[in-house]
Amino acid sequence: MKALFDAAEAWHDRSTLYDDYRRAEDRYNLTGVQEWLGRQFSFADNTQEAVHGWYMFKEGFSHNLVGLFINEYLVTRGLVVDPFSGSGTTALHAQLRGLAARGVEVNPFFASVGATKLRWHEADISSLRALIDRIFLNGNGVDSPGELPELTSFKRLYSEEVLAELFRLKSRVTQETEPGSFARDFLLLGLTSILELTSSAYKTGKGLKFRKRREIHSIDDVRQRVANKWERMLCDVKEVRGNLQAKGIVPGDACILRGDARALPLDDDCAELIIYSPPYANTFDYNEVYKLEMWFMDHVKSYEEWRKVKEASLRSHVSLRIESQADGDELLEKALSFVQTDTRGEVQMLRAYFSDMGRALAEQRRVAKKGAHVVIIVGNSSYRCVPIATDVILARLAEATGFKVESIRVGRRLNTSSQQMAVYNARDPEAKAMRFIRESAVVLRR
Numbered sequence: 340m341k342a343l344f345d346a347a348e349a350w351h352d353r354s355t356l357y358d359d360y361r362r363a364e365d366r367y368n369l370t371g372v373q374e375w376l377g378r379q380f381s382f383a384d385n386t387q388e389a390v391h392g393w394y395m396f397k398e399g400f401s402h403n404l405v406g407l408f409i410n411e412y413l414v415t416r417g418l419v420v421d422p423f424s425g426s427g428t429t430a431l432h433a434q435l436r437g438l439a440a441r442g443v444e445v446n447p448f449f450a451s452v453g454a455t456k457l458r459w460h461e462a463d464i465s466s467l468r469a470l471i472d473r474i475f476l477n478g479n480g481v482d483s484p485g486e487l488p489e490l491t492s493f494k495r496l497y498s499e500e501v502l503a504e505l506f507r508l509k510s511r512v513t514q515e516t517e518p519g520s521f522a523r524d525f526l527l528l529g530l531t532s533i534l535e536l537t538s539s540a541y542k543t544g545k546g547l548k549f550r551k552r553r554e555i556h557s558i559d560d561v562r563q564r565v566a567n568k569w570e571r572m573l574c575d576v577k578e579v580r581g582n583l584q585a586k587g588i589v590p591g592d593a594c595i596l597r598g599d600a601r602a603l604p605l606d607d608d609c610a611e612l613i614i615y616s617p618p619y620a621n622t623f624d625y626n627e628v629y630k631l632e633m634w635f636m637d638h639v640k641s642y643e644e645w646r647k648v649k650e651a652s653l654r655s656h657v658s659l660r661i662e663s664q665a666d667g668d669e670l671l672e673k674a675l676s677f678v679q680t681d682t683r684g685e686v687q688m689l690r691a692y693f694s695d696m697g698r699a700l701a702e703q704r705r706v707a708k709k710g711a712h713v714v715i716i717v718g719n720s721s722y723r724c725v726p727i728a729t730d731v732i733l734a735r736l737a738e739a740t741g742f743k744v745e746s747i748r749v750g751r752r753l754n755t756s757s758q759q760m761a762v763y764n765a766r767d768p769e770a771k772a773m774r775f776i777r778e779s780a781v782v783l784r785r
Contacts, residue, residue: 353677353725353772354771355673356673356674356677356725357771357772357775359670359673360670360726360728360731360775363670363728363731363734363735364731364747366744367731367734367744367746367747367781368744368745368746368747369731369746369747369749369779370746370747370748370749371749372749372750372751372752372777373748373749373750374750374751376404376407376748376750376780377749377750377751377778378401378750379400379401379403379404379407379750380400380401380404380616380716380750380751380778381400381401382395382396382397382398382399382400382401382428383401384401384402384403385399385401385402385428388402389574389575389578389579389582390431390435390456390459390572390575390576390579391428391431391432391456392575393452393455393456393528393529393532393572393575394426394452394456394528394531394532395532395535396425396426396428396449396452397542398425398616398625398628399425399426399428399616400428400616400716401428402428402431402432404614404716405419405428405429405432405433405614406432406436408612408614408712408714409432409433409436409438409612412612412712414438414611414612415438416438416439416611417438417439417610417611417612417708418438418439418440418441418609418610418611419433419438419439419440419441419610419611419612419613419614420440420441420442420443420603420605420609420610420612420613420614420706421440421441421442421443421613421614421615422443422600422603422613422615422699422702422703423443423444423600423615423616423617423618423653424442424443424444424449424450424453424595424615425444425449425453425616426449426452426453426456427442427444427452427453427454427456427457427595429442429614429615430442430453430457430593430594430595431453431456431457431593433591433593434457434590434591434592434593435579435583435588435590435591436588436591437588437589437590437591438591438593439591439592439593440591440592440593440594441593441594441595441596441605442593442594442595442596443595443596443597443598443599443600443603443604443605444595444596444597444598445597445598445599445600445651445652445653446625446626446629446633446648446652447597447633447638447639447648448629448632448633448636448638449629450595450596450597451524451528451636451638452528453595454524454594454595455521455524455525455528456528457593457594457595458521458524458525459575459576459579460576460580460590461521462521462525462573462576463522464573464576464577466522467522467525467526467569467573468573470515470516470522470526471526471566471569473515474508474511474512474515474526475562475566487502487506488634488635488637488639488640489641489642490630490631490634490639490645492547492630492631493631493634496538496539496540496547496631497537497538497539498556500557500558501537501556501557501558501560501561504558504561504562505530505534505537505561505635508530508561508562508565509527509530509635512526512527512530513527525572526569527636528572529565529568529569529572530565530568531632531635531636532568533561533564533565533568534631534632534635535631536564537556537560537561537564538631542628542629543628546623546624546627546628547627547628547630547631599651600615600617600653600699600702601653601695601698601699601702602698602702603702603703603705603706605706606706607705607706608705608706608707608708608709609706609708610703610706610707610708610711611708611711612711612712612713612714613703613706613707613711613712613713613714614713614714614716615714615715615716616715616716616717617653617655617696617699617715617717618652618653618655618656619655619717619718619720619729620655620688620689620692620693620720620727620729621655621656621718621720622655622656622657622683622685622688623655623656624649624656624658625652625656626645626648626649626652627658630645633645633648653692653695653696653699654688654691654692654694654695655688655692655695656688657683657684657685657688659688659691661684661687661688661691662687663687664687664690664691664694665690666690667689667690667693667694668693668732668735668736670728670731670732670735671689671690671693671727671732674725674726674727674728675689675690675725677723677725678722678723678725685722685723689722689727693732693733693736696733696736697736697739697740700733700736700737700740700742701740704740704741704742704785707785708785709785710784710785711784711785712745712782712783712784712785713737713742713782713783713784713785714780714781714782714783715730715733715780715781715783716750716778716779716780717729717730717733717778717779717781718753718777718778718779719753719775719776719777719778719779720755720776721755721756721759721772721776723759724759724762724763724766724772726772726773726775726776728775730747730777730779730781731747733781734747734781734783737781737783741785742783742784742785743783743784743785744781744782744783745782745783745784746782747779747780747781747782748779748780748782749777749778749779750777750778750779750780751777751778752773752774752776752777752778753776753777753778754776755776
């Protein structure tokens with residue numbers, strides 16, 4: 340309870356901070372909670388949607404959110420851009436609307452997921468089914484699974500027989516397919532999608548957590564799960580082809596580019612609409628959440644490569660080595676002045692995060708056409724019981740970059756840790772601070 344006591348003792352009058360937040364909210368046309376919008380901030384809808392559901396990316400948003408803003412801003416041609424592409428939801432939705440799209444993603448595994456989904460139209464269903472039959476026919480435990488990655492989590496999270504079968508199937512896929520072929524990428528994505536289902540862990544925002552009840556899956560279970568996944572993916576291809584043909588839509592020119600949102604590999608004035616959700620300033624390391632997939636797919640082969648991938652990401656978590664940062668936005672600095680202790684480096688991380696996002700916003704202004712809209716889905720956070728109004732601070736940075744801030748649309752309220760909630764409830768019974776902890780869409784115009 341020491342940290343809880345410290346937070347309570349460090350509580351000071353924050354009314355001036357809250358007043359500044361509210362003035363900024365008024366300036367940027369903050370809305371009340373729009374629950375219909377907030378429902379689209381979740382990836383849940385995509386799990387049942389053809390192709391979108393090929394991989395469960397819990398940090399993503401619904402493809403319907405992309406459609407909502409495409410419709411609102413009457414985007415019928417031009418380029419749709421997502422500078423934090425994740426699993427490719429934005430680019431895929433635009434492609435299926437017949438629009439051109441580019442996603443930019445720094446994480447190699449996320450980039451491969453999105454790129455594979457965008458290539459759905461390359462699928463030869465009959466050839467893939469025959470290929471799957473050969474993989475299962477010749478993969479009855481005879482082939483060696485090969486050398487396992489050095490990531491120790493594999494041996495901790497899988498039974499020996501399940502781990503061997505997963506890597507044996509991977510070996511069979513690579514033996515039967517050509518490097519870079521759609522068939523290889525398609526089958527490996529399906530196999531990778533069951534890694535969590537066959538392990539003794541599950542994903543949380545902060546990483547992998549052991550299940551309360553360890554489930555040891557059999558080889559037959561692994562094979563059945565991946566067979567079901569591959570069949571569903573094939574059915575998705577057939578469904579999408581039929582839907583587009585019925586509507587007379589030709590898939591748009593869409594692809595995922597490996598790159599950094601702080602230095603976009605895109606031309607000036609090319610984007611008609613930019614829509615994305617960056618990593619939140621919540622100290623969660625998204626690389627850690629998906630480390631099994633990254634190592635399994637050979638995007639990372641050593642701890643040195645693993646370190647480089649983490650260091651290339653946006654500075655949104657304290658596990659990075661972040662040097663002392665110069666003061667940032669005035670409102671951010673005012674909020675940070677109330678963070679009395681910084682034992683984990685949160686203050687420097689937050690300065691680094693908003694510095695990185697400032698660079699990303701400058702790049703978005705460069706690539707956006709005049710009059711184009713930018714939509715940022717972002718969640719606010721709380722440190723040492725101090726609310727960090729990320730949506731408002733990003734709006735301020737965007738305005739300083741040259742954007743017009745049209746509105747901040749609140750989709751839903753968020754909670755913070757139970758420890759912080761106890762302090763908030765005790766020290767802030769009117770919930771003056773909790774109103775700033777929310778998830779919003781920041782809408783800009785070039």
